[in-house]
Amino acid sequence: MNHLSKLIYFALLSVLMSAPAAIAATAPQPAKGSAAKATPAQAAPVASPAPVPQQPQPAMAGAAASPFNRLMKVAPRRHLPPPEDGLRDPTNVETALLQPPLEVYASLPKSQGDLGNGINWVAALNDGKIKPRWDRNDPTAEPMVMDMSVVRVPKGTMPDVVFPHKQHTEWLDCSNCHPAIFVPQKGANQMNMAAIILGQKCGVCHGKVAFPVSECRRCHSQPKQVAAKGPQP
Amino acid sequence: MQSLIRRTLMSRMLLVWSLVLAATFVYTRPAMAEYGDVVINNYSDKAEMRPVVFPHWFHRVRFACKVCHADLGFKFKAGGNEIDMLKIIDGKYCGGCHNGSIAWSVSNCNLCHSGKPGTPTQVHESTLQELATPARSSATK
Known part of the structure; x- marks a missing residue:
């Protein structure tokens, strides 16, 4: 009996889960306003457990999942006034x-x-689409660009990180990062993605203003050099 | 026994429906304000002013990061600079430009103090905000 009720429960669940997503996909605007009023503020706290166990519809998953997940569809940006x-x-x-x-x-x-x-x-800066002033009083001041890349080798299987000083010094002054955030010395800066996501190291800007950490390949851009090392099968 | 199953099913159906409705209608709301918009509400609410909304995108098309974060000494921390109007009028922080010669002067109070009253200090849509407090961040979008 217990098995039967579970079976019915899951069948019902799957039917129920697919229905509103389809509704939302076909008629988003008018349905949204009325239904949002129908489900009051109490809906918010229970919302988070819902999307976790089942992976329902792509349209719904994109919205329900954390936007941090790079594999999920991101809601289109509207850039409202x-x-x-x-x-x-x-x-x-x-x-x-x-x-x-x-x-x-x-x-x-x-x-x-x-x-x-x-x-x-x-790209906007490189293409000359924007020309941000380097000095607030002097429109002709030019940045001192340093063209030196630092390659960091992560412990895991992710591709190596290439940090380009060039793109950073076009926006920033040395003193913005050194020595408070990054000690200007090779090997002196231990970091990991958890710390970055929590707003340390690269995460001081990336994830707040600069491109978010979910764009993995913009930093992890160089294939690992693993030629002779490692156990052979 | 049948009625027992039916009753448990009914209650579960209700639960599932409420979860589904909540997930659909709470989370499909896309982010509305811009990525990197900073709300600064250190003193505003207490002073019965609207909180300040600082649009990063607007400023970065006009000035390099370094102008504010090195020359004017803004720390990389929302609400961490303890800016008040006295400092701005003295030409510090926002007052480095918002002095009537480079950008609008402090007499245009409500151009900066334009946030919804009660909005907490935050970097809108930051990774940390999205991960740590999804329910609250979707409410402030």
Whole structure:
């Protein structure tokens, strides 16, 4: 009897799980408003366990999963104007005077993953689409670019990390990273992805403003050099 | 026995439906404000001003990171600079540019103090925010 009830339960579950996702996919806007009102604030705390055990529909998985997961589909970015962006107060008259992001983004190169802003800021700078001032008072000041890459070899199977000083010194001053965040000495900086995700080392910028850590291959970009080493089968 | 099964099924169905509804309608809301928008609410709420929303994207198309984070001394920490209006009027932090000559002056209070009242200090959509507090971050989007 116990087995039977479990079986029925799972059959029901799978049917139920597929139905609303299809509804959401076909008619997102009008359904959303009314149903969001129907499920009040109490829905939020119980929401997180739902998507974990079953991997239901791709459309739903993308939204339900942490956006950190690079394998999940990311919701399309809408870049709403300030009065509709959810952070700013639409009742504030001056909010409407602020520049909407799409006015700028329309001409900028997009990043592959569509994560972060969805903008490839390094390409935007290289292509001359944006010309950020290097000195706030002097529009002609140029950055002192240092072209030196540092290769780091992770312990696991991920490709090696190539850190390009060039792209970083086009935006930043040496003192932004050295010596507080990175000791300028080979081998002196222990780091791992957990620390980075928690906002240390690279994570001071990457994951907050610079492209997020979910774009793995932008840092882990060089195949591992494993020619002669390691046990042979 | 039949009625017992039916009753447990009914209650489970309700539970499943509420979970499904919650997952669908809470989590399909895409991020709305921009990645890297910083809300600074150290003193604003207490002073009955709207919190400040600092749009990183707007500033980075105009100034290199270094201008604020090296020259003006902004730490890489949301709310970690303890900025108040006195410092800004003295030409520190935001006041390095928001002085009426490079950018708008401090008399345009509500252009910066434009956040929804009560919004906590945060880097909007940061990895940490997404991972640590998914329920709250989707509520503030």
